[in-house]
Amino acid sequence: xxxxxxxxxxxxxxxxxxxxxxxxxxxxxxxxxxxxxxxxxxxxxxxxxxxxxxxxxxxxxxxxxxxxxxxxxxxxxxxxxxxxxxxxxxxxxxxxxxxxxxxxxxxxxxxxxxxxxxxxxxxxxxxxxxxxxxxxxxxxxxxxxxxxxxxxxxxxxxxxxxxxxxxxxxxxxxxxxxxxxxxxxxxxxxxxxxxxxxxxxxxxxxxxxxxxxxxxxxxxxxxxxxxxxxxxxxxxxxxxxxxxxxxxxxxxxxxxxxxxxxxxxxxxxxxxxxxxxxxxxxxxxxxxxxxxxxxxxxxxxxxxxxxxxxxxxxxxxxxxxxxxxxxxxxxxxxxxxxxxxxxxxxxxxxxxxxxxxxxxxxxxxxxxxxxxxxxxxxxxxxxxxxxxxxxxxxxxxxxxxxxxxxxxxxxxxxxxxxxxxxxxxxxxxxxxxxxxxxxxxxxxxxxxxxxxxxxxxxxxxxxxxxxxxxxxxxxxxxxxxxxxxxxxxxxxxxxxxxxxxxxxxxxxxxxxxxxxxxxxxxxxxxxxxxxxxxxxxxxxxxxxxxxxxxxxxxxxxxxxxxxxxxxxxxxxxxxxxxxxxxxxxxxxxxxxxxxxxxxxxxxxxxxxxxxxxxxxxxxxxxxxxxxxxxxxxxxxxxxxxxxxxxxxxxxxxxxxxxxxxxxxxxxxxxxxxxxxxxxxxxxxxxxxxxxxxxxxx
Amino acid sequence: xxxxxxxxxxxxxxxxxxxxxxxxxxxxxxxxxxxxxxxxxxxxxxxxxxxxxxxxxxxxxxxxxxxxxxxxxxxxxxxxxxxxxxxxxxxxxxxxxxxx
Numbered sequence: 194x195x196x197x198x199x200x201x202x203x204x205x206x207x208x209x210x211x212x213x214x215x216x217x218x219x220x221x222x223x224x225x226x227x228x229x230x231x232x233x234x235x236x237x238x239x240x241x242x243x244x245x246x247x248x249x250x251x252x253x254x255x256x257x258x259x260x261x262x263x264x265x266x267x268x269x270x271x272x273x274x275x276x277x278x279x280x281x282x283x284x285x286x287x288x289x290x291x292x293x294x295x296x297x298x299x300x301x302x303x304x305x306x307x308x309x310x311x312x313x314x315x316x317x318x319x320x321x322x323x324x325x326x327x328x329x330x331x332x333x334x335x336x337x338x339x340x341x342x343x344x345x346x347x348x349x350x351x352x353x354x355x356x357x358x359x360x361x362x363x364x365x366x367x368x369x370x371x372x373x374x375x376x377x378x379x380x381x382x383x384x385x386x387x388x389x390x391x392x393x394x395x396x397x398x399x400x401x402x403x404x405x406x407x408x409x410x411x412x413x414x415x416x417x418x419x420x421x422x423x424x425x426x427x428x429x430x431x432x433x434x435x436x437x438x439x440x441x442x443x444x445x446x447x448x449x450x451x452x453x454x455x456x457x458x459x460x461x462x463x464x465x466x467x468x469x470x471x472x473x474x475x476x477x478x479x480x481x482x483x484x485x486x487x488x489x490x491x492x493x494x495x496x497x498x499x500x501x502x503x504x505x506x507x508x509x510x511x512x513x514x515x516x517x518x519x520x521x522x523x524x525x526x527x528x529x530x531x532x533x534x535x536x537x538x539x540x541x542x543x544x545x546x547x548x549x550x551x552x553x554x555x556x557x558x559x560x561x562x563x564x565x566x567x568x569x570x571x572x573x574x575x576x577x578x579x580x581x582x583x584x585x586x587x588x589x590x591x592x593x594x595x596x597x598x599x600x601x602x603x604x605x606x607x608x609x610x611x612x613x614x615x616x617x618x619x620x621x622x623x624x625x626x627x628x629x630x631x632x633x634x635x636x637x638x639x640x641x642x643x644x645x646x647x648x649x650x651x652x653x654x655x656x657x658x659x660x661x662x663x664x665x666x667x668x669x670x671x672x673x674x675x676x677x678x679x680x681x682x683x684x685x686x687x688x689x690x691x692x693x694x695x696x697x698x699x700x701x702x703x704x705x706x707x708x709x710x711x712x713x714x715x716x717x718x719x720x721x722x723x724x725x726x727x728x729x730x731x732x733x734x735x736x737x738x739x740x741x742x743x744x745x746x747x748x749x750x751x752x753x754x755x756x757x758x759x760x761x762x763x764x765x766x767x768x769x770x771x772x773x774x775x776x777x778x779x780x781x782x783x784x785x786x787x788x789x790x791x792x793x794x795x796x797x798x799x800x801x802x803x804x805x806x807x808x809x810x811x812x813x814x815x816x817x818x819x820x821x822x823x824x825x826x827x828x829x830x831x832x833x834x835x836x837x838x839x840x841x842x843x844x845x846x847x848x849x850x851x852x853x854x855x856x857x858x859x860x861x862x863x864x865x866x867x868x869x870x871x872x873x874x875x876x877x878x879x880x881x882x883x884x885x886x887x888x889x890x
Numbered sequence: 891x892x893x894x895x896x897x898x899x900x901x902x903x904x905x906x907x908x909x910x911x912x913x914x915x916x917x918x919x920x921x922x923x924x925x926x927x928x929x930x931x932x933x934x935x936x937x938x939x940x941x942x943x944x945x946x947x948x949x950x951x952x953x954x955x956x957x958x959x960x961x962x963x964x965x966x967x968x969x970x971x972x973x974x975x976x977x978x979x980x981x982x983x984x985x986x987x988x989x990x
Contacts, residue, residue, distance in 0.1 A: 861989045862986065862989060863985070863986030863987060863988055863989030864982070864983050864986055865921075865982045865983075865985075866912070866913065866916070866982060866983060869912050869913060870913055873909060873913065
């Protein structure tokens with residue numbers, strides 16, 4: 194297929210723009226922005242072409258370059274895997290990145306920033322590494338690009354490196370995600386050691402499997418007891434299922450770090466120190482999305498382990514609620530959005546853990562659109578407010594910047610989950626999946642799902658509240674500062690991306706209106722069909738990455754079963770009604786408290802809880818304490834041990850030989866006669882010894 | 891025929907004379923002479939065993955030893971010459987600089 198021949202260019206184009214911006218950016222108009230826009234635009238067009246080809250039923254899984262040839266048992270490759278999931282993700286990443294590049298013209302160029310080539314080079318490399326991660330067909334390549342994404346986030350968050358905050362935030366983002374990636378790396382090594390391959394999907398030639406994938410090998414081992422090709426099955430006394438769970442959880446460490454899940458979420462709010470378009474890119478399409486995408490990519494592996502599924506669901510549900518509560522009291526517009534991002538990615542994890550593969554991918558898609566919209570909207574507000582981000586200095590911006598207001602409102606309605614905006618459909622599906630699987634599944638897994646569901650449901654209310662608190666404080670009421678009374682106007686390059694995303698945020702939920710499809714029987718759950726593929730044969734049979742396959746695994750291996758406490762249709766309606774009702778309740782509470790002409794802060798009524806929330810549950814404090822109070826003393830003790838005991842033994846041996854040498858060298862008098870005497874004496878003694886032992890005397 | 895023990899006794903006597911010279915004298919030239927004595931004691935041994943066993947191996951060996959001894963004397967006298975230049979003496983107990 195011709196589209197697949199050109200597919201590597203999707204990754205290479207932004208990489209070229211990175212090189213161009215880096216080496217020639219200062220000699221180009223707009224500081225390299227045009228190269229970035231052209232490259233991401235080109236990637237977007239190619240992605241559309243690839244998506245159309247994939248829609249035609251063709252998929253692609255090919256090794257492009259093998260960079261270890263000496264070892265026969267272990268092959269390390271660069272390869273492409275283009276199936277509906279990666280094609281969809283390519284579209285999202287390219288679209289968001291393209292719009293962010295255009296928006297940057299307004300946010301960076303028009304604001305007279307310096308160092309633009311560095312900025313656009315960073316954006317280009319960021320996009321390229323995320324695209325490389327998306328198309329990766331094996332775990333090691335995915336890991337390499339995963340790390341590149343982390344590096345780029347470091348470079349971009351710390352863009353304003355002359356201030357105090359950004360370099361520190363950049364270091365924090367890098368170190369915290371690296372901490373998670375450490376486990377990921379061990380997991381990658383473990384998977385390679387166990388299966389001898391990191392392929393996500395089998396490579397087939399003419400219907401014959403020529404290279405098996407590790408999820409399939411794991412599946413054969415558990416389902417059929419077929420263990421050919423697995424090197425480490427009984428590892429440290431664990432059976433296959435336990436060992437695969439351990440491997441899955443190790444990889445999950447990287448996911449938790451990158452997707453900012455509890456307890457490694459602390460880097461994300463600080464990452465707001467970076468330029469706002471970068472925040473949009475990080476939160477919507479790259480970096481944070483990478484973690485969730487990775488779980489979806491190797492879902493065939495996670496579906497084999499009920500324990501891993503329960504852990505994912507619980508982490509997700511807890512993070513959704515935990516982050517939403519912190520967003521309630523924040524005063525800066527980007528901080529509210531940051532906590533909402535953590536919370537929304539919690540929903541995706543909840544969906545993945547509770548067997549809602551479609552729901553997770555759906556929420557990933559809609560969230561990418563509306564969160565990019567909200568961040569770019571916030572960026573527009575920040576331009577207008579001369580980089581004052583405090584919402585208490587805003588107010589009344591509704592009439593002065595209508596395009597921003599209406600698009601931001603669309604994004605907020607989507608985030609809050611109000612029908613018919615995008616977020617409603619996806620969030621409702623996430624919760625619905627968790628609910629029915631929670632009721633249907635027996636044992637601890639079902640209980641875990643129900644607990645996670647309850648937390649996710651509660652977070653819906655908080656989401657509605659903090660979203661509209663933000664909207665009311667920013668856009669409604671009277672202007673509370675001089676800049677808010679006379680905001681700086683924004684140009685087409687800000688309004689254009691906002692309009693595109695605003696329309697998408699309103700409509701993109703229609704790609705998978707599962708409840709409507711079920712009620713009316715209309716065939717409109719397009720995303721479901723897209724990821725499911727044909728029921729028999731076609732690409733799902735070749736790659737085993739189709740929904741049908743995953744559902745089979747969830748049902749047969751992990752025993753995730755659907756259950757309808759009220760019957761199928763009433764449960765569907767009740768779930769949608771409850772989550773919509775809670776979201777509306779949150780919006781209404783926000784309206785009651787903050788919609789007036791001159792709103793006042795109500796957070797003091799929370800008392801001690803407010804302090805707790807403002808300090809983010811003292812997460813930073815306890816992590817700093819862990820570092821300075823536990824790790825540092827431990828390192829000191831280790832250092833003492835090293836310096837004292839290990840070095841002491843080595844030094845002791847050397848000083849013994851030094852002392853001995855200084856004494857024994859005295860026999861070297863330099864007088865030849867003495868040497869001769871000693872030689873003679875030695876000879877005599879030797880002879881005497883031989884004589885005694887040989888019995889001569 | 892003279893028995894082999896006689897030669898061995900002669901050889902041992904000459905060796906001990908050479909050894910005594912090395913252990914007691916200080917003049918480097920005497921040292922050299924004593925070493926020659928010891929080498930020749932060894933030669934006598936070799937020739938004696940050659941005679942005893944009735945083959946020529948020992949005699950050939952002693953020829954080699956003589957050639958070796960000639961070379962050794964050349965080097966030895968060279969060393970003594972340098973010794974004299976450096977220490978204006980040929981007393982071996984004075985040249986004690988080559989130690990720790």
